[in-house]
Amino acid sequence: MPDIDRRTALTATGLAGLGLALPTDALAQTANSLDARKPGLPLKSGHLHMGTGTGPQGRIGITNLYLTRDDRPWLPVMGEFHFTRFPSAYWEEELLKMKAAGVGIVASYVLWNHVELAPGRIDWTGDRDIGRFVRLCQKHGLLFFLRPGPWGHAEARFGGIPDWIAGSTRTRSNDPAYMAQVERFWRGLHDQLSGLMWKDGGPIVGMQVENEYNLGGPGQGREHIAALKALAVRIGFDVPLYTVTGWDQTVYPKGEVVPVHGGYPDEPWSAKTVKLPPKENYLFRFDSRVSGDLGAQTRGGRRGDADSDMADTPFLGAEYGGGVPVMYRRRPLLQPADVAAAVTTQVGSGVNLLGYYMFHGGANPMANGRMLEETQRSGGYNDCPAIAYDFQAPIGQYGEVNPVSAALRPLHYFLAEYGETLAPMTVHAPAVLPADKDDLKTLRWAVRAKGDTGFLFVNNHVRQYGTAAHPGTQFDVTLAGGPVRLPSRPVTIAPGDNFFWPIGMDLDGVRLDWATAQPVTRIADSDGPIHVMAACLPGPVELAFPAGTKVDAPARSEGGRVIVQVPPSATRPVRVTGADGRSVRLLLIDREAAKRIWVGEIGGERRVVLSAADALFGPDGLELRQRGEARFAWQILPGKAAMMTAKATAIAPLPFTQTREAGTAPPIEIGGPAKAAMQPLPEAHKAAAAFSFTIPKDVLAKGGDAFLEIDWRGDIGRLFDGPDMLDDAYWDGRVWRIGLKRFAARLGRPWTLTVMPLRADAPIYLDDAARAKLPAGAQVATLEVLRIVPEYRMEVKA
Structure with missing residues (x-):
């Protein structure tokens, strides 16, 4: 694996070989100067061995720089949603939520042990009906990316491989017995997806082969990935794109599959019980696409293939963390900016497919009473909740839209409308770079540009760390058409700021030299086009246009440009007319409206x-x-x-009764593959406190939902209806929220909440805000408040 610091130590030889720009003497070397004139790598296509890209809906292709749709640059947003981890009755509305958030491609693992519940018997019915799920994607104009493993990880037991196959074959290799089982699984899957490939008019545009693969040895390595792809093609998985994950020293046959990348704001799989150093995902990347440890279960011990493939493959993402899971030994909580800053920074680094893992949370199913989650005692590296797979995702385990969605949507809408312009742009490095990921003083920024057009990306947010303020900031950028200094007056880049600005942007024939606002989308009405932009800094937005441009706002002439300062307003568009008479309107919204x-x-x-x-x-x-x-x-x-x-319902505490006092929690065992804290054995839950309550049958509005909110303190919480466990959670400081509509048939009868005590000496990581909620004492197992929160709905007629 390349050293993290090496990725930010630029050399002329390394950058030139990648077609990236190196600062030159052509521009005065200020602290914030950048030369964006280098054209980058020449475009080439046809060198990657992909499947059929042409279908009734058009053509999908791939070059060494970007994806294409109908031969035009294409920069889509892809979000992971596991169909087997969500009730099928609600798939359609959840897909509509993803589409509304700006997701255009839905990705999903097909976890083998979620569908093969007994040896040799694969069940594609109910919540496992992948054919229905993909057809729902098609119904609503969403594309689909297939991730069928056969080893998927996904915090699943044995990475999703059924126990009897893991125990009887040499998995993740060309062992004939294993490959025969994979063929049986994949042939059954292909039968469910008949007619849904892109070439047939369906939505399936890609297939990922295996996952986090870095193994070597006979029948492994590149040979195994090649054999899996050949098997997929032979079965009939003929798709425009074949990918493989590119991190953690992955290996693959060059040209047969394309690497995809990712990165997370924290590492719940880490064995450390303290705050981690700053994550490199908050740095702009210039000479590597491979992020640090993403949690692969194996170690390759060699340099991976993805870095050496950069000149021939585009920078595609599949696992940029829309959140992170909460694992037993490590329970980090993310803020919306933690995700948005990392993701926007990677787009500024050249990402040309923005893929999230996860975008939609879910819940693990059970197979004939057996749990399917990853645990250290079953050989996994992590201990995960038996059921909960919320992932702190933009859309949660019960379909709730979380605040991180609001932080990401403006970027998604931008990529949908302007991604064709951004995708061919080369990434350029500034003259002064941070020394490494721990440097919190040097401003982090980059430019993606082509010709005399570009986007300037700035990130001054690092999770859990304070960054320096940068008062008096201006940027000197040299484009093909000459140098540009922006904005016209110095501004302050505050700690936590993260944004991008357009430079030389074409707005339906009107040139925008720059704006201190982030483009979001374009709409139109009978009066013509409207470009919507979101302010990035407090106060008025600065817009700059070429001389001769007319703006219906107070303006000044300066340096051969027309400069205007416009207060954001969602009700007052600014009309701009170019020297040739073409006209466009700009609608500038403030930062709160952007959420x-x-x-x-x-x-x-x-x-x-x-x-x-x-x-x-x-x-x-x-x-x-x-x-x-x-x-x-x-x-x-x-x-x-x-x-x-709407007609309101009072929110009142739900009464409960403590039916069992907590016993003494046993000391937490250290061990397992991670040599870290292991979750207690099932027998240890006899020490859990127990609380009983009943939710009235009438809490659900017609067609709507209601949420049980549990404010508790402890180690592990488990919710039961009789002997049936409905959900579980590791305490992390949040209120535990449970959607009730999927449990409608269980309402009106007593439920039990058990709370395993959390020991004061527990060797687990909690964020400071969570620890501050813990009372003093040897252990804690309390239920503070229960309440039912209704969901209200409103239909709006345009």
Whole structure:
């Protein structure tokens, strides 16, 4: 694996070989100067051995620089959603949530042991009906990326390989017995997906072969990946794209598969019980695409293939963390900015497929009473909850839209509208770079540019670490058309800021020299196009245009440009007319409004909606949903704000009874593959406290949901209806929220919550904010409050 520090120590030889730009003497070497004139690598195609890219819906292709759709650059957003980890009755509305958040491709593992519940008997019914899931994607204009392992990891037992196959074959190799079982599994899968490949008019555009693969030896390594791809092709998985994960020293046959990359804001799989050093995902990348440890279960002991493949393959992502899981020994909690800053920084580093793992959380199924989660005692590296797979994702385990979604949506909408322009752009490094990932003083920035157009990316956020303020900041960027200094007056880049600005952007024929606002999307009405931008800094947005441009706002002439300072307003578009008479409007929203933005179709027209509620754009129009708040406010742009209040239900504590006092929790065992804290054995739960309560049958509104919120303190919580465990959680400081509609048939009868005590000496990691909630004492196992929070819904007619 390349050393982390090496990735940020640029050399002329290394950058030139990758077609990346090195600072030159052509531009005055200020602290914030950058030469963006180097054109980058020449475009080439046809050298990668992919499947059929042409179908009734058009053509999907791949070059060494970017993906293409109908021969035009294409930069899609892909989000992971495991169909077997969510009730099939609600798949359709969850897919609509993903689409509303700007996801265009749904990816999913097909975890083998989720569908083969007994030896030789694969069940594709109910929550395992992948054919129905993919057809629902197709119904709503979503593409699908297939990830069928056969080893998938996904925090599943044996990486998803059934026990009887793990115990009787040499897995993850060309062992004939293993490959025969894989062929049986994949042939059954192909039967379910008949007619759904892209070439047949279906939505399946890609297939990932294996996962986190870095093994060597007879029948392993590149030979095994080649054999798996050949098997897939022979069975009939003919798709435009074949990929393999590219991190942790992965190996693969060059040209047969394309590496995809990722990175996470924390490492729940780490054995450390303290705050981790700054993650490298908050640095711009210039000479490597491979992030640090992403949690592969094996170690290759050699340099992986992905770095040496950079000149021939585009920078594609599959596992940028939309969140992170909570594992037994390590329970980090993310803030929305932790995810948004890392992801935007990687796009600024050249990512041309933004793939998330996970975008939608879920829950592990059981196989005939057997648990399927990864545990150290079963040979895995991690201990995971038996059921919960929430992942702190943009859409949670019960379909709740979480605040991180709001932090990501503006970027997704930008890529959907302007990704064709961004994708061919070369990444350029500034003259002064941070010394390494621990350097929190040097400003982190980069430019993606082509010709005299580009985007300037800035990141001044690092999870759990304070970064320096940068007052008096301007940027000197030299494009093909000459040098540009922006903005016209110095600004302050505050700690935590993360954004990108356009330079030389074409707005329907009107040139925008720069803006201190982030482009979000483009809509149109009878009066022409409207480009929506979000302010990045406090105060007015600065817009700069070529001389001769007319702007219906107070302007000044400076340096041969027209400069305007415009306060953000969601109701007052700014009209701009170029010297040739072409006209366009800009709608500038502030940073708070950007957190409430949604883009989708209403009545067949693409519209922008501002609302703190969650939005779904369905065939019947716009639907808004929100938890615990009956008052809805929204604005459809361009247009006026509206407000309405639904019939409210009082939120009151739910009574409960403690039925068993906590015993003394046993000391936590250190061991397992990670040589770290191991979750207690099942017998240890006899020390758990127990609480009983009953949820009234009438808490669910017609067609809606309600959420049980559990404020508790302890180590492990488990929720039971009689002997059936409904959910579980490791305590991490959050209120535990459980959606009730999937348990509708169980309401009205007593449920039991057990709380395993958390020892004061437990060798586990908790964020400081969580630890601050723990009382003094040898152990804690308490239930503070139970409450039912209703979900309100509102249909909006355009």
